Amino acid sequence: xxxxxxxxxxxxxxxxxxxxxxxxxxxxxxxxxxxxxxxxxxxxxxxxxxxxxxxxxxxxxxxxxxxxxxxxxxxxxxxxxxxxxxxxxxxxxxxxxxxxxxxxxxxxxxxxxxxxxxxxxxxxxxxxxxxxxxxxxxxxxxxxxxxxxxxxxxxxxxxxxxxxxxxxxxxxxxxxxxxxxxxxxxxxxxxxxxxxxxxxxxxxxxxxxxxxxxxxxxxxxxxxxxxxxxxxxxxxxxxxxxxxxxxxxxxxxxxxxxxxxxxxxxxxxxxxxxxxxxxxxxxxxxxxxxxxxxxxxxxxxxxxxxxxxxxxxxxxxxxxxxxxxxxxxxxxxxxxxxxxxxxxxxxxxxxxxxxxxxxxxxxxxxxxxxxxxxxxxxxxxxxxxxxxxxxxxxxxxxxxxxxxxxxxxxxxxxxxxxxxxxxxxxxxxxxxxxxxxxxxxxxxxxxxxxxxxxxxxxxxxxxxxxxxxxxxxxxxxxxxxxxxxxxxxxxxxxxxxxxxxxxxxxxxxxxxxxxxxxxxxxxxxxxxxxxxxxxxxxxxxxxxxxxxxxxxxxxxxxxxxxxxxxxxxxxxxxxxxxxxxxxxxxxxxxxxxxxxxxxxxxxxxxxxxxxxxxxxxxxxxxxxxxxxxxxxxxxxxxxxxxxxxxxxxxxxxxxxxxxxxxxxxxxxxxxxxxxxxxxxxxxxxxxxxxxxxxxxxxxxxxxxxxxxxxxxxxxxxxxxxxxxxxxxxxx
Numbered sequence: 231x232x233x234x235x236x237x238x239x240x241x242x243x244x245x246x247x248x249x250x251x252x253x254x255x256x257x258x259x260x261x262x263x264x265x266x267x268x269x270x271x272x273x274x275x276x277x278x279x280x281x282x283x284x285x286x287x288x289x290x291x292x293x294x295x296x297x298x299x300x301x302x303x304x305x306x307x308x309x310x311x312x313x314x315x316x317x318x319x320x321x322x323x324x325x326x327x328x329x330x331x332x333x334x335x336x337x338x339x340x341x342x343x344x345x346x347x348x349x350x351x352x353x354x355x356x357x358x359x360x361x362x363x364x365x366x367x368x369x370x371x372x373x374x375x376x377x378x379x380x381x382x383x384x385x386x387x388x389x390x391x392x393x394x395x396x397x398x399x400x401x402x403x404x405x406x407x408x409x410x411x412x413x414x415x416x417x418x419x420x421x422x423x424x425x426x427x428x429x430x431x432x433x434x435x436x437x438x439x440x441x442x443x444x445x446x447x448x449x450x451x452x453x454x455x456x457x458x459x460x461x462x463x464x465x466x467x468x469x470x471x472x473x474x475x476x477x478x479x480x481x482x483x484x485x486x487x488x489x490x491x492x493x494x495x496x497x498x499x500x501x502x503x504x505x506x507x508x509x510x511x512x513x514x515x516x517x518x519x520x521x522x523x524x525x526x527x528x529x530x531x532x533x534x535x536x537x538x539x540x541x542x543x544x545x546x547x548x549x550x551x552x553x554x555x556x557x558x559x560x561x562x563x564x565x566x567x568x569x570x571x572x573x574x575x576x577x578x579x580x581x582x583x584x585x586x587x588x589x590x591x592x593x594x595x596x597x598x599x600x601x602x603x604x605x606x607x608x609x610x611x612x613x614x615x616x617x618x619x620x621x622x623x624x625x626x627x628x629x630x631x632x633x634x635x636x637x638x639x640x641x642x643x644x645x646x647x648x649x650x651x652x653x654x655x656x657x658x659x660x661x662x663x664x665x666x667x668x669x670x671x672x673x674x675x676x677x678x679x680x681x682x683x684x685x686x687x688x689x690x691x692x693x694x695x696x697x698x699x700x701x702x703x704x705x706x707x708x709x710x711x712x713x714x715x716x717x718x719x720x721x722x723x724x725x726x727x728x729x730x731x732x733x734x735x736x737x738x739x740x741x742x743x744x745x746x747x748x749x750x751x752x753x754x755x756x757x758x759x760x761x762x763x764x765x766x767x768x769x770x771x772x773x774x775x776x777x778x779x780x781x782x783x784x785x786x787x788x789x790x791x792x793x794x795x796x797x798x799x800x801x802x803x804x805x806x807x808x809x810x811x812x813x814x815x816x817x818x819x820x821x822x823x824x825x826x827x828x829x830x831x832x833x834x835x836x837x838x839x840x841x842x843x844x845x846x847x848x849x850x851x852x853x854x855x856x857x858x859x860x861x862x863x864x865x866x867x868x869x870x871x872x873x874x875x876x877x878x879x880x881x882x883x884x885x886x887x888x889x890x891x892x893x894x895x896x897x898x899x900x901x902x903x904x905x906x907x908x909x910x911x912x913x914x915x916x917x918x919x920x921x922x923x924x925x926x927x928x929x930x931x932x933x934x935x936x937x938x939x940x941x942x943x944x945x946x947x948x949x950x951x952x953x954x955x956x957x958x959x960x961x
Contacts, residue, residue, distance in 0.1 A: 234259075234517075242520035247534045247541075250521075251473045260518070265297065265471050272463055275518055276501035279387060284460050286624055291594065294615075294622035297472070297565075300592040301621045303609045304460075305599040311434055312356050312368025316447025320344070324447040327434040336436070336444040339376075339451045341414040344444050346436045355655070356428040356640045357390055361406065362421040365448050370433045376443060376451045377404040380419060394425065408449040420450075430643020430651060461567055462494020464594060465543050468565045469532070470521065472590065475563035477543040480582055482573040487545035488529055491569065495532055495543060499525055546582070564591040571595040571606040573866070579605040598653055598867055647830075650820065653867050666858055667833040673855035676728075679842035684725050686710035688899045689761065689768040691754055692890035693775035695742040695784050696734070704745055706732040706753055707890035710768070713899045724835060726894050728843035730757070731851075731887060742784035750784075751791045774893045819868070826869040828892035829858055835895060847887060854885040 237255040244250050251261070264271035268288050272278045280288065287304060294300040311317075315327040320335040320343040330336075335343040355371045371391045378385050380403055393401075401422065410416040446452055465477045481487045503519040526535050533542035566582050568574055586593060597606050613619035643651065688711045696704035711726040732753060740748060754773070761768070773792075775785045821827040835841040836855070843851065859872040859880070874884050 238517050245524070246536065247521075247524045248473060248537070250524075261471055264467070266292070268463065268467055271467055274514060276463070276466070276498045277504055277514065278459075278463070278498070278501065280463075283389065284463075287460055290622055290624040291592075294620075295592065297468070297592055298590055300594070301609070302592075302594045303571075303606065303614070303621055303623045304594065304596045305606075305610055305623065305625050311373070311446075311452075312358075312370070312428075313432055313434060315367060315434070318445045318447050318449070330434075330436060339409060339414065339443040339445060341409075355643075356431045356433070358426050358428050359390075359422055360424040361450075362423050365420075365450070367446065367450070368428065368431075373452075375406060378407045378417060378419060379404055383417075390425075407451055409445060409451060411449060417451075428640030430646070430655060431640035432645055458490045458494055458569075461491045461569060461594075461596065462498055464565065465491065465567060466495050466498040468563070469525070469534070469541070469543055472563035474537065474541045474561070475565070476541075476561045477565045477567065478546050478582060479543065479567045479569065480546045480574060480578065481569040482547065484530070484545055484547045487547070487569065491567075492527075492529075492532065492545060496527055499527065499532075547578075560585045560587060562588050562590060564588065566591075566593040568593070568595045568606075569597070571597040572599060572604065573597070574606075576605045646820070649862075650867070653862075665860065666856065667829060667860055668836060668855050668858060670852055670856035672837060673852050675836050675839060676841055676843040676851075676855075677845060677848070679727075679839050681725060681727055681842060684712060684714065684727075686712045686725070686727065687768060688712060688770045688772055689729075689758070689766065690772035690774070690894065690897070691750075691757075692893040693750055693773070693785075694886045694889045694893075695745060695776060695781045696886070703884075703886045704734045704742075704749075705886045705890045706734075706750060707887070707894075708732075708757055709894055711772070711894060711897070711899045722898075723838070723840055724831070724895055724897075724899060725840045726835065727841075728891070730844065731846050731890075733847060733887075742781055743787050746784040746788045747791065750788055751795075754792075755795070770899075772897050772899075774897060776889065776893070819866075822863060822868050822870040824896055825889075825892065826860070826871050828894075828896045829860070829871055829888075830869050831895035832888075832892045833858070841891070841894075843891075851887050854883075854888040855891075857882050858885065858888060 232255075237259075241250050241253060241256060244253075250256050264275070269280045269285060272280055287302075291300050291302050294302045311327045313326075313328055316324045317327050317330055318324055318337040319330075320337045322337075325334065330346070332346050335345060338344045356368055357371060357373075358366055358368050360366045369390060371389070373390050374387045375390060375393055376385060376387055386404060388396075388404075405419050405421050407417040407419050410418055443451055461479065465479060468475055468477045479487050479491050481491075499522050502522040503516050505513055505516055524535050526533050526538070531538070531542050531544045564585060566586065568579060568582065571579065583593065585591070595606055595609065599607065599610060609619075609621040610623050611617065614621045614623050616623075646655070690709050690711055692705075692707045692709065694705040707728055708730040709726050709728050711724060713722040713724050715722050734745070734749060758771070773788070775781060775788070817827055821830065832841065857877075857880075859877065861870050861872070862868065863870050872880075877884065
């Protein structure tokens with residue numbers, strides 16, 4: 231009879247992992263036991279459990295050949311909470327989920343802090359769950375519910391999509407729970423009273439380590455999960471199950487691997503040393519904890535001590551166009567994992583795959599299916615087993631993720647375009663990669679819209695400054711606007727109507743600052759006085775202009791002139807300069823910059839008959855609106871408008887008038903609320919995707935910086951309005 235305690239003690243005295251690996255006991259009770267049962271290894275060795283989607287990945291990996299030559303593609307969406315879900319931070323404060331940043335620490339279900347490794351944003355089908363205590367929560371369909379058995383007290387985790395398919399008996403036995411405030415050892419059972427679908431909407435979430443559980447604002451235990459967990463699990467298992475193995479994790483950026491995948495691997499290695507409490511009656515002792523002491527964890531490589539050049543996990547990326555750093559090292563036991571594979575250059579994927587010549591060489595690729603070309607797309611389609619190839623595929627839709635609520639899913643469906651829903655939510659490939667936002671026929675809508683029942687409360691001026699070498703016109707578009715609440719979807723929509731378009735060819739020889747002084751300021755004063763002398767009832771004024779270099783100087787000069795003017799009087803004037811702030815949260819996930827956001831919002835307004843214009847410059851306007859070329863970035867699948875230079879190469883002039891139209895939709899017009907100042911981005915024209923390799927999960931804290939300056943005026947009624955006293959109030 232085998233004395234297991236003695237054998238474990240005997241192995242723990244050996245300090246050479248190779249000798250341990252080749253020992254009969256380790257081979258029999260570790261390698262053979264877990265090499266074909268990763269879910270069991272995760273549970274018994276690392277103290278973690280696989281979700282249903284992660285089980286699906288494992289089963290498909292085994293079907294593809296597993297460790298023995300498996301080839302697997304995992305196109306996916308992602309999953310989290312619905313907007314405004316309260317999340318508890320470790321310091322006890324509550325934040326809305328969309329406001330949580332990388333600098334925050336979440337409250338774990340054990341009262342300990344959970345470090346946020348990455349933020350997640352996207353669209354998916356959402357569900358609203360109403361609990362028996364009256365609390366309502368919105369999750370995406372992929373959200374994992376953490377449930378307890380009402381008698382036994384054991385905990386299980388299940389996706390909402392799978393929970394919906396369970397029997398009423400199951401639902402009565404396994405229920406959610408929350409932690410008692412001040413005592414995290416006590417769990418309070420609550421029931422799910424009702425679940426209803428909210429359609430597709432935006433979700434917000436994060437990747438955390440440890441046991442992946444944290445508390446929401448009402449102490450309800452919830453869980454995060456994702457592909458990063460799977461990457462860490464496969465890499466750690468490969469390191470321990472195969473002697474002299476090499477695991478390579480490639481991604482568009484090295485930081486992406488170090489801050490996410492390597493953290494998951496570290497969690498698993500630390501899990502070797504911990505006691506795992508499965509229930510009050512079942513505790514798994516860490517009998518393999520001595521293995522952790524034989525593993526060295528560094529920033530870019532994790533290796534078996536004494537075998538740093540032959541038995542390791544490495545993080546790899548390479549500069550654009552240079553695959554020399556990616557060439558693989560031939561090895562008997564080689565696992566290649568590629569994260570965000572759709573954003574990795576084909577030559578880098580080829581270089582990584584080039585070393586896979588042995589029987590026990592396998593590859594798993596994870597990514598959103600963001601483009602219709604490239605290696606990842608080919609492996610998911612024409613080189614998949616469906617077409618006679620060797621690549622197996624499992625598509626993970628965020629509609630069925632355990633971390634996405636109905637309400638969030640509805641927000642996504644209401645916000646995202648059809649193309650974005652395909653890629654971001656359903657994990658499907660895009661239908662197209664480049665095109666125009668509007669056809670000429672669709673652009674004609676702006677001349678047929680009449681707003682008889684709309685009360686416009688704002689008059690505005692959208693300015694596009696001409697620059698030498700790019701265009702020969704500067705534009706001032708005068709418009710009126712307001713926001714109207716759609717009570718059915720509980721969302722405000724901007725309505726805007728163009729009153730005048732002033733075009734100045736060659737900028738009349740003026741530089742942008744001179745143009746602001748001698749043309750723009752004069753025209754604004756003339757138009758405002760004329761409007762109010764004719765009985766206008768606007769209660770606010772908005773002025774917006776581009777702020778690229780000289781444009782920023784011109785807008786600054788215009789601000790000075792307005793502050794010093796004594797010729798008109800209005801309750802509120804707001805002058806906005808765009809060009810120094812980033813987009814945040816939902817917008818940051820959809821758009822490269824503010825220009826892309828403005829144009830997409832303009833398109834939506836045109837198609838939904840919320841934007842109208844006068845006939846002036848009709849031919850030029852329709853030509854510009856019909857040639858608004860855009861594409862999606864390859865890695866993050868964000869809207870990106872073609873740059874001025876790219877349009878010129880297509881034989882198109884700069885869309886000066888269209889630029890002023892798009893700027894209108896960067897503002898909000900509800901006078902009962904402050905402007906949404908946290909939706910601003912720099913107006914950079916990206917020329918290529920390498921410029922976009924920036925902090926894919928870097929959400930900085932929002933600072934209360936005042937980059938919208940409201941000018942306050944007295945309301946003395948005179949023919950020529952006196953504003954001799956002007957003050958700038960902080961927002």
